[in-house]
Amino acid sequence: MIVEKWTATEVKALRKAALRLSQEELHEVIGFQTSTIQKWEQRASLDRPVVGRSAEALDTVLANLSAAQLQRFCAALDAAQSTTAGHPVPSSNEDPIDATPHRPRAGELGLYAWEVDDDVKRREFGTLATMGLVAMLAGEQNRLDAGDVRRLLTGVDALEVEDQRSGGAGLVDFAVEQLALAKHKLDTCSYDEAVGDAFASATGHLAVMAGWLAYDADRHPLARRLYSDALALGTESNDNDLLAHTCLYSANQSIALSRAGIGSPYHALKLIRRARDLMRGRPPGRIHALVAVREAQAQGMVGDRVAFGRALATAWREMDSAAHYEPLEQCPQWLRFVTHSEIAGHEARGYGDLGETTRSVALYAAAADQQSSVRNSLHLSAWSAASRIQLRDINGAVGEGLPVLKKLATISSVRTLRVLEPVRHSVGQSASGDEFRHLFDALTEKAIAS
Template identity: 35%
Template sequence: MREALARLDLGAVVSLLRAAAGLTQADMAELVPGWTKTKVTRIETGERATLFDIRELFAWADAVAMPREALLPLILGRADAALDVGNSRALEDGSMDRRTFNTAAVGVAAGLMLPAEPTAASQVPARVDSAHIRYLKSCLDGLWTMDWSAGGVSLLRQATALLTRAKAMLEESDYTQLVGRQLQALTGGLGVCGGFIAFDAGEQPLARRLLGESVLLASGTGDAVLNAHAYLTMALQSTALARVSGQKGLAREALRFLDLADEHARHEPSPRLHALIATRRAVAAALLGDELASRHAITRARRELDRGLHEADPHWLGFVTGAEITGHEACAQIDLGRPAAGIVLYQQVLDDRELPARNRAFYAARLSTSLLAEGDVPGAVAQARTVLPVLEGPVKSVRTLNELRRVRDASADDDFSGRFDTIAASMATE
């Protein structure tokens, strides 16, 4: 799509987005006010140059919830164009040439076109139908897939924008009873996704608010998997906060959330869903010092996963694998005061070549802090160094960065500390 934008092939842009979302030309026409199937066909075949009118282009981008930053390749004529303010220090020391600086300046100017709020009521369709539902579902699945590779900081704005738009559609648009139930479930799903992304981005109050909203939305849908997912994610945040604060009440809260997830999921056939509930229970139990319950939960998780793939497994559960269970087991061992056992288990996790990029970075960071807990400061710093290039590049996860903070504080390596601080400052301003 970036290449199509850079060469001004707007027909291909529409066609690519439509195909990626699994929509027909009639579906695309339903998404954009005033469009017809014939108009979509003529745009895609190049017979109609409507989108070269900037107002029409923005209307289309807003209708499909495309961030306007995504149009930068069209403005700059480069497929790799991205909105980046640039770096004045790089210009001063000569590592950024004048052309690159000018490109960055144009990017800043383009940023002035961005709306103050990513989604506005003006973007809400008067009537929501099945095409809107399929498109929102595609957006939600795409967010989960990108999260496995990108991390929360990169996706938070888009996730909250999609959630805001879905909530406005739920409140303001007309729809049938069936479409209304589907829209409420999707809005709840976007709330869970946005809540997890905010959690990974280090925005804990926002994460708790979004997850609380998702529970309320899910409760009115009768969707057992959605309800379980909402409580699973709330439990994940509670255990993370319990570990940082040392408050056992938060670990007990996590177990209550997991009991609710279990209750909703009890008749669901998805092995991965039950495996995830069990793995998160293992960590919460370990935080309370209950070794027997933790070990039993890990055993249950592995038995569930041994049942194999099931057609009822939702898309967002794609990350639940044997390595993920081992990662939870490692975490539980460390919470039980056995960092040496955790080190061995984290090394096993990192041997899995299929591990998603964000999760690999997180578990590599956890291995580093496990080495630190064993008193191996040089080993911890060496391991942490393997994570920094990933955080400097594609994975923007404050949760992962925070795992390394204790290593940074214990390190006497100025280069490592400086790189850590630069990454932390960068994530704080994105």
């Protein structure tokens, strides 16, 4: 990647996002005084960029970035140049997502066409086009560059934003198609080593996002395949962040399958330990909070109260540290959901797994009130309603679950619908549960049809 002009934006993206260095530490790397670096970051502009030997030194540092560092640099530039409500959006000069819907043809997907044809249902693409979620990558292309990395990362962020708005079930097919296209480009396009690794890493993050969407749609075999893709791409690009990201999301799926009686919490613990090892030495913050809360979830399923409490205490401590020292806007997009309310929700679920249902229901109510995301609040309310069934509070379960069903008419999450199955079973054919039963059955039929 070549930076034509080093402005304050590029210098700060290189130092803070790519290298994660202080100004004093960057001084040790490139030899220029800290005061000079401060001047670059305060005054350099398109009209008065960094030039001469200074620019050459920055060029050298940029050329030696690893794939993960280059990916962070591109993402930081994109966010700095064009940001709305904290999320990167297309700039006026270059659209990270194509302006018109593009549906990949089988030939464009190469060896990966079978993944789309055999495993992905295609009924939702028209809906996606109306949402404005269109193709992340150009169809005809022979060489990849840093702009393609940025477009793909921006597309992954856009998918995450849309998932929070409308749920994952309607987005899976689109994400898998784009993943197949990205993998095909890795196989067939030309690129230099740094861009190739960065694009492989970005493709891996798309695979994790697609896996999450498949998990939310209750399509577990597909989710597992996508997480396997992400692990392979993380290994290929030597990106420990991607590997840890994948391990933690895959562990979450294993824990959910354990609750359904078809998975193992010990498999989840294995993945969590690998993520912890990969992130060892990182400063306190959200990544450690997520590792700890995943461990608490798994230990709750194992039934180890001591280990559950220890992991939960670590999660709260790391979350408190993150709240003070790790601004949300400086976090990767995939870690921004890690908040105090997220920890509280998993605490409630963990006590439920350990059999402390009354305590669990009380904690769910408090956690749902703290949630800033309507989608996450709905999921917690669904769990709370299901927990009330264990207390034989059918009326309370219906009263809490019915608003969730009404919202699920517009937020497509089969995962959340499945949580409410105990409530549906308990209302049976009783007249008091008519509305709940009709809504639940209608949504279930819709999920099966799609």
